[in-house]
Amino acid sequence: MKNDAEITDDLIYRYLAGEASPEDALRIDAWLQAHDNRRHYLEIKAVWDATHPTKSSRPVDTASAWAALQTRMTSVRTHSESAKPKSFVFAIAASILLVLTCSVILYLYLNRDVPSVTNEIALQSGSSIRKVSLPDGSEVTLYHNSALVYPEQFPKDNRLIRLEGGEAFFSVASDPTRPFIVHAPQADIRVTGTSFNVLMKGDSLTVSVNEGSVKVYNATDSVTLTGGYTAHISGKDNLFTVTSTADPNLWAYATGKLVFDETRLSEVIRHIEKTYSCSINVRNESIYACRLTARFEDDSAQNILNLIAETLNLSVSRDDSVFTLEGEGCH
Amino acid sequence: MTEWTPDQAEVDGIALGDEHTFHNVFKRYYEGLCNYAFTILKDADEGEDVVQSIFLKLWEQGKRFDADDKLKAYLFKSVYHRCINQLAHRTIRIKHHDQEKSQTPPVQQPEVFPDEVDEMVKAAINRLPLQCRTVFMMSRYEELRYSEIAQRLNISVNTVENQISKALKFLRAELKNIREIYGHQSNEK
Numbered sequence: 001m002k003n004d005a006e007i008t009d010d011l012i013y014r015y016l017a018g019e020a021s022p023e024d025a026l027r028i029d030a031w032l033q034a035h036d037n038r039r040h041y042l043e044i045k046a047v048w049d050a051t052h053p054t055k056s057s058r059p060v061d062t063a064s065a066w067a068a069l070q071t072r073m074t075s076v077r078t079h080s081e082s083a084k085p086k087s088f089v090f091a092i093a094a095s096i097l098l099v100l101t102c103s104v105i106l107y108l109y110l111n112r113d114v115p116s117v118t119n120e121i122a123l124q125s126g127s128s129i130r131k132v133s134l135p136d137g138s139e140v141t142l143y144h145n146s147a148l149v150y151p152e153q154f155p156k157d158n159r160l161i162r163l164e165g166g167e168a169f170f171s172v173a174s175d176p177t178r179p180f181i182v183h184a185p186q187a188d189i190r191v192t193g194t195s196f197n198v199l200m201k202g203d204s205l206t207v208s209v210n211e212g213s214v215k216v217y218n219a220t221d222s223v224t225l226t227g228g229y230t231a232h233i234s235g236k237d238n239l240f241t242v243t244s245t246a247d248p249n250l251w252a253y254a255t256g257k258l259v260f261d262e263t264r265l266s267e268v269i270r271h272i273e274k275t276y277s278c279s280i281n282v283r284n285e286s287i288y289a290c291r292l293t294a295r296f297e298d299d300s301a302q303n304i305l306n307l308i309a310e311t312l313n314l315s316v317s318r319d320d321s322v323f324t325l326e327g328e329g330c331h
Numbered sequence: 332m333t334e335w336t337p338d339q340a341e342v343d344g345i346a347l348g349d350e351h352t353f354h355n356v357f358k359r360y361y362e363g364l365c366n367y368a369f370t371i372l373k374d375a376d377e378g379e380d381v382v383q384s385i386f387l388k389l390w391e392q393g394k395r396f397d398a399d400d401k402l403k404a405y406l407f408k409s410v411y412h413r414c415i416n417q418l419a420h421r422t423i424r425i426k427h428h429d430q431e432k433s434q435t436p437p438v439q440q441p442e443v444f445p446d447e448v449d450e451m452v453k454a455a456i457n458r459l460p461l462q463c464r465t466v467f468m469m470s471r472y473e474e475l476r477y478s479e480i481a482q483r484l485n486i487s488v489n490t491v492e493n494q495i496s497k498a499l500k501f502l503r504a505e506l507k508n509i510r511e512i513y514g515h516q517s518n519e520k
Contacts (some may be wrong), residue, residue: 009496009499009500010496013495013496014492014495015367015370015470016370017370017470017477017495018370018371018372018373018476019476019477019492020367020370021396021411022367022404022407022408022410022411023404023407025370025407025410025411026403026404026407027365029360029363029366029403029407030364031365043503044499044503047502047503047506048499050449050452050506051448051452051456051471051502052447052448052471052472053447053448053449054445055373057365057366057369057375057378058375060361060362060365060366060379062357062358062361062362065361065379065383066354066357066358066361068383069357069386069387070368071381072383072387073350073387073390116339119384119388119413120384120388121380121384122380122383122384122387123380124380124381128376130376132377133420133421135420152413152416215433253351323447
């Protein structure tokens with residue numbers, strides 16, 4: 001066994017408290033390869049975890065992490081790995097250098113909004129809904145199975161992030177000196193400070209504005225949206241269509257707010273299902289025709305359905321994440 | 332557990348441009364790195380994001396390492412620096428919030444337990460000597476770094492470290508049976 005004498009309990013306490021240096025963490029990692037050491041460590045960790053059970057680490061799933069990483073790896077590779085022997089290539093390299101330089105300049109020009117030097121952070125939500133703060137204090141809530149990339153630090157003249165898939169709600173901190181730009185494959189979205197929702201589905205993009213003013217643009221078209229408006233672009237013609245039906249319930253997954261005003265239950269159910277990732281069935285089709293007027297904020301799906309059941313004289317039952325409403329419906 | 336042997340790597344160098352090699356390195360170190368990141372960030376999702384970003388960058392660059400220990404050092408150092416950086420962001424965000432709310436400096440509340448802490452555990456922590464308890468709670472519940480605790484209480488970092496060790500030693504003795512509750516491995520005494 002190597003260096004065991006140097007892995008003291010005090011070092012383990014430091015490690016658990018998050019104060020271990022990388023060198024220490026490295027040695028602990030090596031030390032933990034031995035079964036007995038692991039057992040000792042886990043005994044101490046159990047006590048640490050008991051003092052704050054919800055802040056315990058969860059098991060790491062290396063296999064699915066690898067799968068997630070692989071999808072990012074193919075899109076990110078820009079140069080080949082092997083070094084060719086210099087002598088042969090040199091003469092050719094000299095003659096194509098001019099052409100290469102021009103291509104590189106053109107490439108950089110076309111991709112000028114993409115930061116090339118700062119460290120990037122890749123965020124994926126998988127099966128959960130994730131809310132994060134960006135380096136400027138703006139907040140992003142990622143819906144399920146969505147992916148976003150942003151830099152560790154925003155440069156001084158812009159705030160650029162890439163939405164790679166799925167859906168996200170942005171609450172952008174006001175900063176008139178630095179436009180906030182969301183780069184999606186179909187279009188870019190530009191704001192200085194406001195809140196809006198972006199949904200990517202297949203080839204299409206839908207931007208809905210909650211508050212403030214948002215400019216959506218690509219090579220062929222552009223449009224400026226204000227609160228309550230939605231722009232939609234499908235892959236076909238790259239032109240935007242604007243509608244004035246931005247329903248804030250669509251981003252309740254981020255804001256926690258659901259507002260219904262004589263809303264048909266079929267729609268109420270649709271919004272609850274999206275926000276809480278559950279399934280709601282009805283025993284009697286005429287339940288869909290009932291209307292609801294209510295406001296919910298940061299409630300649970302169960303509470304909301306209980307209230308609906310009470311208000312509309314229905315009953316609700318639950319089996320895991322599937323709810324069922326029954327009773328006499330409406331006309 | 333691992334198919335890739337460091338000895339082979341010492342001969343060839345570790346070329347992370349090769350996907351097979353890269354995968355092996357990932358399998359060997361991913362979990363350990365995530366655990367380390369978690370200890371600093373106290374958030375499993377954020378920790379995994381940081382580690383994934385580091386690996387993605389390594390892949391992008393197709394870096395080559397002379398030997399396993401250099402690669403390992405690089406990985407752990409990267410995790411450390413990115414995590415500390417991320418903590419700094421959080422502080423900035425909290426500062427913005429506080430400025431909007433009140434002018435008075437944030438009050439230390441080392442007496443507040445999170446709801447989910449078991450009564451038995453709470454009782455044990457309350458039996459700690461005063462300074463020991465204060466330091467422990469500031470670390471565990473306010474998630475302050477040792478240097479921050481030292482500064483706020485006007486003591487040395489060394490003292491903070493000793494108090495944490497003292498607290499954990501005490502709690503381990505008091506909570507000997509906790510392992511059954513939290514379901515870890517064998518029932519040795």
